[in-house]
Amino acid sequence: MTTFSYILRDTGRLLIRHWFLGLLTLLTTSVMVWILGLTTLFSLNVRHQLSRLESELVVQPYLKKGAEVEKVAEKIRAMPAVLSLKPLSPEDSLAKLQSRMGSQSRALSLMGTNPLPWNFEVRVRSAREVEPLVRTLMGMEEIDDVVYAGMVVQRVASLSRVTSRAAVVMFVIAILVTSLVVYNTIHISLYSRREEIAIMYLVGATRSYISTPFVLEGTFLALLGSLMAVGGIALAYLPGIRILQENLPFLSLLENPRVIGQFCLLLVGFGATLGWVCSCIVVMRFMSSTIRPD
Amino acid sequence: MKIKFSGVSKVFEPGIVALRDIHLQIDKGEFVYVVGATGSGKSTLLKLITREMIPTRGSVFVNDVNLRKMRAVDIPYYRRDVGLVAQDFRLIPHLTVFENVAFVMEAMAVPPRMVEYRASKVIEQVGLWRRRFMRPPQLSGGEQQRVAIARALANSPSLFVADEPTGNLDFRTAADVMKILLSINAAGVTVVMTTHNQYIVDSCRQRVIELSEGKLVRDEQLGRYTLDDNF
Secondary structure (H helix, E strand, O other), X not given: OHHHHHHHHHHHHHHHHOHHHHHHHHHHHHHHHHHHHHHHHHHHHHHHHHHHHHHOOEEEEEEOOOOOHHHHHHHHHOOOOEEEEEEEOXXXXXXXXXXXXXXXXXXXXXHOOOOOOOEEEEEEOOHHHHHHHHHHHHHOOOEEEEEEOHHHHHHHHHHHHHHHHHHHHXXXXXXXXXXXXXXXXXXXXXXXXXXXXXXXXXXXXXXXXXXXXXXXXXXXXXHHHHHHHHHHHHHHHHHHHHHHXXXXXXOOOOOOHXXXXXXXXXXXXXXXXXXXXXXXXXXXXXXXXXXXXX | OOEEEEEEEEEEOOOEEEEEEEEEEEOOOOEEEEEEOOOOOHHHHHHHHOOOOOXXXXXXXXXXXXXXXXXXXXXXXXXXXXXXXXXXOOOOOOOOHHHHHHHHHHOOOOOHHHHHHHHHHHHHHOOOHHHOOOOHHHOOHHHHXXXXXXXXXXXXXXXXXXXXXXXXXXXXXXXXHHHHXXXXXXXXXXXXXXXXXXXXXXXXXXXXXXXXXXXXEEEEOOOOOOOHHHO
């Protein structure tokens, strides 16, 4: 209990002693975690959009006249990229077309006989597999033509790849910058008290007793910085998606409070862990060089 | 605590020899003065005992434990049993007298009531009760010396190592400090102190170890301070 209260008192003393440096660390950590959070949220939203599009992704192969429907259906079903397959008879296809055309559907009756062939509604597992599947289907002699909405999905998929990479780059930058700032702050704290540390060690204080306040200082600054960043994300993200949904209602965005809350918790955990790890490293390095016997 | 130096030499870069082939044994409960001219190796001898330094050659044993082989995690626990008064006091400037004494016990997780009781007792013992809320820079050299002694006594050590504990003190305060050291020695604590104070050595006769240019030149029971002739 005595040790615990001493450690807390000493951590407070350290924070007050280098308050300006602490403030800079706090702001830097906060800005870095904020940018990281928003980049990741953007990337997650693009992925969310992509997965929604993928779930609606349909490739429609049209069969040549005289092709055996069941045999071709079995062949396509066996392909690994295929999630499900639904055969559509010429009558079903016509009915679907009529319902889609609405009031203009009467124009179809002018054609006389039904010109539509047998076709399939093939659902694909992921956007990446659309192109190869279409190529395979085109290569089948029973298939006359293939219709698919591939380009949009391809573009969203490539955007998803770019944003994922950006999030990873941001993650690395956030780790580097935050680590550097926390490392320097704690190093300055340690350096300013190097004589005191040597005295404490000389009179029997253990390494953990001496170093814990410094580790707590770094962890506390990073934790507080992350909490501020999470506050900033709440202020920027939630009104942002509201505006986007009003103007672009077809977009499906992440707005589940539970998911956002878990994401924020993860960010705070990330910040605090980073602060803790950096402080531990700098303290260990400093201690082993300061208290080494001559 | 029993201390044994076995063929100990300490050489500093570049080739400065502080101690040469010291063979020495100090038994539990002994009181030993280490005397010698400035630069003779007295402080180095004490630093080897507190394991602030490790010998270049030979070994230092405390209670038959080789300090060179002592694990880093065990050093703080060893030092808690060694009361140290350094020549430059080594006090923490932003802590009060009371806090400087108390934190040694806090580091050992001693209960707060016990910390208060022990710290108050040793501060009173060294005559600084009225100065307990002052910080080291507000104290005179002699008072700082006494704070260092109080801190060294706080943990009731088995070994008391003091580098010129009376060096900055006037005659009367030095005599008071000696009374304290003799009383803790009487309680069974081994005391090793370096000194230049001839009066103290000659009036409180104890074992005297004399160093000269890093060599042990005299080891005398109930000895005198006989460096006068060299000045």
